[in-house]
Amino acid sequence: MNPPSLMHLIYTSAAAPGLGDADLEDIVQVSRTNNARRSITGMLLFTKGSFFQVLEGDEGTVQEVFATIVADPRHSHATRIIQEPIAHPDFGDWTMGFSEIAPSELEKIDGLNDFFQQGASLTALQPGRAKKLLSAFVEGRWRARLEGVAK
Ligand code: FAD
Numbered sequence: 001m002n003p004p005s006l007m008h009l010i011y012t013s014a015a016a017p018g019l020g021d022a023d024l025e026d027i028v029q030v031s032r033t034n035n036a037r038r039s040i041t042g043m044l045l046f047t048k049g050s051f052f053q054v055l056e057g058d059e060g061t062v063q064e065v066f067a068t069i070v071a072d073p074r075h076s077h078a079t080r081i082i083q084e085p086i087a088h089p090d091f092g093d094w095t096m097g098f099s100e101i102a103p104s105e106l107e108k109i110d111g112l113n114d115f116f117q118q119g120a121s122l123t124a125l126q127p128g129r130a131k132k133l134l135s136a137f138v139e140g141r142w143r144a145r146l147e148g149v150a151k
Contacts, residue, residue: 004058008042008086009066010130012123013051013078023074024100032095040065041089043097043137043146047106050122051075054134056089077123081130090138097137097146109136 024046035041040057053069055062070078091097106116111132115124125133136142 004060006057006086006089007059007062007084008054008056008082008090009062009080010052010054010082010134011066011078011080012125012130013053013075014123015046015049015051016074016076019049019074027074028096028098035065035095038065041091041094041096043091043094043099045122045133045137046098046100048103048121052122052125052130052133054091056086056091059085079123081125082127090134091146094146099137099145099147101145109133109142112136 028044031044035057038057038061040055040061042054042056044054045052055065057065066080103116103119107113109116109132112129115129137146
């Protein structure tokens, strides 16, 4: 049997109107439990009513989880931005690192200052800027903003 192929899938989506803190906690808690079982890692950002999520793991499993997520009525307009093979997971120690981040903080991320200062939302991210956002959370001070439990 071939070894599982590792990939990451990055998407953005718009939160359903009225989504509150309790819903967010529920999403993060269920994600961590399910992802640990399926050896999926990654991170989830929430700001100004939109989500940015990185899912890493075996290709087939990531696609399955993404299909479940897309069907979830707690958000809409899920748009896959990046899907590609990776050599190593960037968030191998997080079942789902989570950060709720203020728009004013996004403006401080190197390379994305202008984009977010113009009031753009996560859902307007194209692959190039999505990679910059990913890099900020893979390394340096932004990584420390992710909260979560170790795998
Ligand atoms: P349950 O949690 O018991 O849910 C059963 C069904 O009810 C599901 O179809 C679910 O979509 C729906 N549901 C649950 N609560 C509500 C609610 N309050 N309002 C409306 N419908 C509801 N799951 C993962 O496994 N991994 C992830 O990384 C992940 N990331 C997510 C990111 C976002 C932005 C969102 C919105 C959801 C995410 N989820 C994730 C949750 C996923 O969509 C499913 O809800 C979950 O995987 C189903 O878990 P479960 O089988 O234990 O069922």
